[in-house]
Amino acid sequence: MDVEHPSIARFRAEHTRRGGTGQVVILPDSVHTAALAAEALGCEVGAIANSLVFDADDAPVLLLTSGAHRVDPAGVARRLGVEQLRRASPAFVRAHTGQVIGGVSPLGHPAPVPTFLDPWLRRHEVVWAAAGHPAAVFSTTYDELQALTGARELDME
Numbered sequence: 001m002d003v004e005h006p007s008i009a010r011f012r013a014e015h016t017r018r019g020g021t022g023q024v025v026i027l028p029d030s031v032h033t034a035a036l037a038a039e040a041l042g043c044e045v046g047a048i049a050n051s052l053v054f055d056a057d058d059a060p061v062l063l064l065t066s067g068a069h070r071v072d073p074a075g076v077a078r079r080l081g082v083e084q085l086r087r088a089s090p091a092f093v094r095a096h097t098g099q100v101i102g103g104v105s106p107l108g109h110p111a112p113v114p115t116f117l118d119p120w121l122r123r124h125e126v127v128w129a130a131a132g133h134p135a136a137v138f139s140t141t142y143d144e145l146q147a148l149t150g151a152r153e154l155d156m157e
Contacts, residue, residue: 007099011132014108018148022139024131034067037128037137044068047124049145051104053093053113054085060096061085064106064129064145065118065156072157079154080116102134106149117142117151 004012012024027040034048041048048067053060054076061080065071073085093101097109106115106129121127122142129145131138145151 005133005136007103007132008136010098011105011108011136011138015131015138015148018107020107020138020140020148021144024136024138027135027137029135038067041128041137043126043128044124046120047127049106049118049121049127049129051106051130053088053097053101053104055088055092056080056082056085060088060092060113062097062104062106062113062115062151063118063154063156064115064121064149064151066120066123069118069120069156076116076154076156099130099132100134103130103132103136105130105132105138106145106151108132115149115151116154116156117146117149118156119153120156121145 034045034050037048038045046066046068049064050067052063077085097104126139128137
């Protein structure tokens with residue numbers, strides 16, 4: 001039997017610790033875009049919760065947005081009261097989440113990361129989010145995702 005990737009194992013432990021009920025699915029290939037994840041899971045792209053890390057004045061911000069949306073960084077920055085949101089570099093993402101771009105889960109970061117949730121995800125009975133690795137996702141509901149992460153709802157567009 002193959003040994004599970006350490007980042008997926010860390011995610012599973014944190015998911016269990018927080019009382020998560022969804023299923024972790026390991027896909028045969030990397031699903032680093034919402035479209036690829038939706039195709040592999042057989043769901044609508046809008047049901048994919050993209051984990052987007054931004055640099056807000058040298059502090060991380062995690063936006064969990066519907067795969068059907070584009071984030072308006074200037075609008076989100078205004079709503080958050082920060083000067084600017086910049087797309088985080090791979091090194092910044094890894095330093096603040098312990099994970100790589102394309103597999104950033106909303107859980108299990110070395111230190112808490114302010115997290116915001118796209119209200120459009122409410123439209124889906126099942127939501128899928130990254131589970132700490134580009135080929136791993138987990139199922140959840142909007143309400144559970146909000147409870148697991150402590151995320152505040154925020155319009156992303």
